[in-house]
Amino acid sequence: MKKVLTIAGSDSSGGAGIQADIKTITAHKMYAMSAITALTAQNTTGVYGVMDADADFVKNQIDCIFTDIRPDAVKIGMVSNIEIIKAIAEKLIEYKADNIVVDPVMVATSGSRLISEDAMETLIKELLPLGSVITPNIPEAEVLSGIDIKSEEDMIKAAEIISENIDGAILIKGGHYDDNANDLLYDNGNIHWFKGKRVDTKNTHGTGCTLSSAIACNLAAGYSKEESIKNAKEYITGALKDGLDLGKGSGPLNHMYNLG
Ligand SMILES: Nc1ncnc2c1ncn2[C@@H]1O[C@H](COP(=O)(O)OP(=O)(O)OP(=O)(O)O)[C@@H](O)[C@H]1O
Numbered sequence: 001m002k003k004v005l006t007i008a009g010s011d012s013s014g015g016a017g018i019q020a021d022i023k024t025i026t027a028h029k030m031y032a033m034s035a036i037t038a039l040t041a042q043n044t045t046g047v048y049g050v051m052d053a054d055a056d057f058v059k060n061q062i063d064c065i066f067t068d069i070r071p072d073a074v075k076i077g078m079v080s081n082i083e084i085i086k087a088i089a090e091k092l093i094e095y096k097a098d099n100i101v102v103d104p105v106m107v108a109t110s111g112s113r114l115i116s117e118d119a120m121e122t123l124i125k126e127l128l129p130l131g132s133v134i135t136p137n138i139p140e141a142e143v144l145s146g147i148d149i150k151s152e153e154d155m156i157k158a159a160e161i162i163s164e165n166i167d168g169a170i171l172i173k174g175g176h177y178d179d180n181a182n183d184l185l186y187d188n189g190n191i192h193w194f195k196g197k198r199v200d201t202k203n204t205h206g207t208g209c210t211l212s213s214a215i216a217c218n219l220a221a222g223y224s225k226e227e228s229i230k231n232a233k234e235y236i237t238g239a240l241k242d243g244l245d246l247g248k249g250s251g252p253l254n255h256m257y258n259l260g
């Protein structure tokens with residue numbers, strides 16, 4: 001059985017973060033492991049508290065995992081501060097982890113910041129370069145590239161700028177557009193669009209977490225980056241379409257839509 005590690009924050013309502021990742025990995029019939037970077041008190045209406053893990057404790061979790069059950073892929077989500085980012089980068093380099101997917105989580109759908117402003121530079125310099133694939137959404141790609149993104153041409157421009165500092169592939173997710181859900185893969189100068197029809201739902205809590213974990217699972221299974229993203233996009237579309245309608249705000253996806 002393939003093993004996938006998620007390094008991310010906990011979402012008490014189970015829709016995003018570690019919980020979404022573990023559900024996604026399990027739905028891919030893989031073995032899920034976790035290193036928790038923060039606890040959040042949140043639900044479908046918002047984030048009501050954040051308690052960061054101690055950076056040494058994050059290292060301790062990663063040591064326990066890699067010295068015992070080596071993951072075939074790693075997904076990184078919420079990383080709140082400089083110390084935690086440095087701890088993760090140090091350990092992933094030490095263990096020569098591969099198939100790393102970095103979701104540069106900045107702000108929750110509900111609007112709360114999930115990474116401190118002063119940690120952005122460390123994220124960009126130390127963590128993003130470790131990614132085989134990084135998965136910014138449009139607002140995150142705007143921050144990383146420094147340009148406004150209003151069109152698909154802008155998405156390409158932003159990916160080109162981001163790629164100046166990053167060797168891995170860049171997937172700019174189009175989930176924030178109103179008329180479609182087209183994602184752009186920029187890999188070493190090559191461009192590939194993953195076209196998606198927009199599912200008309202307010203229940204999109206955890207889409208980014210789910211997509212990045214699904215990509216990690218597909219990389220663990222040995223698929224190419226392009227195939228992994230294609231398969232992950234099919235998975236997220238199914239989980240959105242067959243959505244649950246839970247909670248008073250932006251509800252979670254249905255991870256079990258394809259399990260019968
Ligand atoms: N309403 C939708 N219909 C179809 N696909 C969607 C929809 N919303 C998001 N997606 C898809 O879900 C994936 C995640 O994209 P999105 O842009 O929502 O990421 P995100 O903003 O990081 O997610 P999160 O909500 O977790 O912050 C992408 O493949 C995107 O195209």
Ligand SMILES: Cc1ncc(COP(=O)(O)O)c(N)n1
Pocket residue numbers: 008009010011016017018040077078105107108109110114204205206207208209
């Ligand atoms: C612990 C954690 N990690 C990531 C997200 C981003 O997901 P979303 O943008 O769907 O709220 C979140 N809300 N909580």
